Amino acid sequence: MKYLFIGNRRFVLEELLKRSSDVAVYVMEKTHLHKENLLQQLPHTVISTSEEVHRVLIDEEYDILISNGLPHILNLAKLPKKLFVNIHPSFLPDLRGVDPVLGSILFERDAGATCHIIDEGIDTGPIISQEKIPFSDDLHASLLYLLSFEAEKRCFISAWEKNFIPINQKQPTSTDTVYFTRSYNTRFLPLTGSDYEVIQTVKAFENKNQGARFLIDKQEFRCFDIWLSHNPFLLEMISQHEINSVAMVYEDTLIVKRNRSAIGLRHVEGNLDNNLVGKMIVGR
Numbered sequence: 001m002k003y004l005f006i007g008n009r010r011f012v013l014e015e016l017l018k019r020s021s022d023v024a025v026y027v028m029e030k031t032h033l034h035k036e037n038l039l040q041q042l043p044h045t046v047i048s049t050s051e052e053v054h055r056v057l058i059d060e061e062y063d064i065l066i067s068n069g070l071p072h073i074l075n076l077a078k079l080p081k082k083l084f085v086n087i088h089p090s091f092l093p094d095l096r097g098v099d100p101v102l103g104s105i106l107f108e109r110d111a112g113a114t115c116h117i118i119d120e121g122i123d124t125g126p127i128i129s130q131e132k133i134p135f136s137d138d139l140h141a142s143l144l145y146l147l148s149f150e151a152e153k154r155c156f157i158s159a160w161e162k163n164f165i166p167i168n169q170k171q172p173t174s175t176d177t178v179y180f181t182r183s184y185n186t187r188f189l190p191l192t193g194s195d196y197e198v199i200q201t202v203k204a205f206e207n208k209n210q211g212a213r214f215l216i217d218k219q220e221f222r223c224f225d226i227w228l229s230h231n232p233f234l235l236e237m238i239s240q241h242e243i244n245s246v247a248m249v250y251e252d253t254l255i256v257k258r259n260r261s262a263i264g265l266r267h268v269e270g271n272l273d274n275n276l277v278g279k280m281i282v283g284r
Helices: 009-018 037-041 050-061 100-107 142-159 193-206 234-235
Strands: 003-007 023-028 045-047 066-067 083-088 109-118 127-133 214-215 219-223 224-230 246-249 252-255 262-266
Touching: 003 009, 003 050, 009 023, 009 037, 009 066, 045 083, 066 142, 083 246, 100 109, 100 142, 100 193, 109 142, 109 252, 127 142, 193 214, 193 224, 193 262
Parallel strands: 003 023, 003 066, 023 045, 066 083
Antiparallel strands: 083 109, 109 127, 214 219, 224 262, 246 252, 252 262
16 A cells, blocks of 8 residues: 655654555645654655645555645545545534634634545545544643644544544534634734633734734734733722723733733733833734
8 A cells, every 4th residue: 555645744644654664755845844854864755836736646656645734625526536534633523724723722612633534625524533632721822733733643543543444424514613714813812802812812823933913003013921910909000091001011021901900911022112001902
């Protein structure tokens, strides 16, 4: 059996390589896998576009495609009849889309991983195996990504042991599902919402290459941590400030007045000084 791997993460690939020596490896350009030391001793090809992916799937010799982090939708009508398998980082049918890990935090959904057959839809094919990561509000993006990688690995191993045979011919249906792919706007703090929604947004975008965003005087800032305070002395001290305005500045932290609380935006990137005190913070 010959395998073709296309993806952007190393964990499933490592498990595949333990089980087969007949694997053609294609790596998505400018991804985490592209930078991994694993590739230094591993023959591989770097690809980036949908056209390149489809050309590989037409020209390469293989029996089973293992997709893990492939950012392109396959046009199955133009591809040979092979077994196409995908490992998706959510507990399908919930959280289809490109960014299910972030969606899990933002929408308070269970996370996990699913190995499924690729069909004409987006993450809609028959399920082979699954691993669930129950939601808890102590999770943040950097940690949940790591947990999801482990879930993907376990999910792949289970699918391998089942010879990639689906549990059922169709995914279960549900009206209570979320589809989430991040946009530029979703990174901004939902300051018109609850304190909890603001906190969850920071948790979702706290990893170092993202950051939760907000504006002061049309200048964009990013923060990577947050805390909530109901301390009566602090609240009395900042009581004269408007809601969603900067009440205090120190080190890399802004204290923001809320309705019945204060939030501390920590590890803020940008030029922070006392001139920001009293100015409004704009999110979404």
